[in-house]
Amino acid sequence: MPKMNLSHFEAAILFALFTSIVLGVVTKKTDKERLQYGLYCFGCFVGTVFGLGWLMYLGHG
Amino acid sequence: MAEKVLTSKEPKTPFRVWAPIVAIGWLIPGGGHFLQKRALRGALLLFSVAAMFFFGLAMRGPLFQPQKGDLLTMIIYCGGYIAPIFSGAIYGLASAFGYNQPDVAGHVHDYGTKFLVAAGLLNILAMVDAYEIATGKKD
Numbered sequence: 001m002p003k004m005n006l007s008h009f010e011a012a013i014l015f016a017l018f019t020s021i022v023l024g025v026v027t028k029k030t031d032k033e034r035l036q037y038g039l040y041c042f043g044c045f046v047g048t049v050f051g052l053g054w055l056m057y058l059g060h061g
Numbered sequence: 062m063a064e065k066v067l068t069s070k071e072p073k074t075p076f077r078v079w080a081p082i083v084a085i086g087w088l089i090p091g092g093g094h095f096l097q098k099r100a101l102r103g104a105l106l107l108f109s110v111a112a113m114f115f116f117g118l119a120m121r122g123p124l125f126q127p128q129k130g131d132l133l134t135m136i137i138y139c140g141g142y143i144a145p146i147f148s149g150a151i152y153g154l155a156s157a158f159g160y161n162q163p164d165v166a167g168h169v170h171d172y173g174t175k176f177l178v179a180a181g182l183l184n185i186l187a188m189v190d191a192y193e194i195a196t197g198k199k200d
Contacts, residue, residue: 001160003119004116018109018179019179019183025102025109026106026187
């Protein structure tokens with residue numbers, strides 16, 4: 001088994017990608033809606049990563 | 062305005078119809094969708110759950126064993142033990158081939174743990190979706 005050393009950002013993006021795919025597939029009814037919802041979830045995940053990242057950066061001073 | 066009381070009189074889907082689909086969906090992520098001829102959705106689910114589990118193992122995430130102690134410890138360790146089991150055969154193979162890692166400190170291992178647990182939780186969503194398709198609640 002290869003050993004991976006991912007950064008916080010890489011791991012979070014991978015997590016967002018896989019989770020968004022599943023959420024998109026299982027929630028909506030048409031393929032178009034699924035694609036849109038998957039992209040929306042991915043955008044929300046990435047937005048949250050950046051938002052919390054900046055919040056922690058500013059919080060640490 | 063008179064309110065209508067809706068009573069569900071729809072016939073229930075027999076257990077023997079949806080149970081094998083859910084069981085296959087548990088053993089092989091997306092398997093329930095493949096059985097119901099939703100190959101693309103099944104393939105996407107299989108890819109996502111398997112890849113997430115693989116990345117979890119590659120990041121040396123530990124497969125938890127249930128522990129007793131205070132409430133928080135019990136929730137974390139029992140939850141961490143139960144959730145990856147829902148990844149199905151992938152979990153069985155990883156356990157059988159000894160890919161269980163010791164729990165060590167570090168952000169990569171920590172992410173690995175989360176990936177392993179999340180893979181199981183995502184497969185639960187896939188199983189619920191397969192169930193809803195089998196019972197006709199969903200297209």
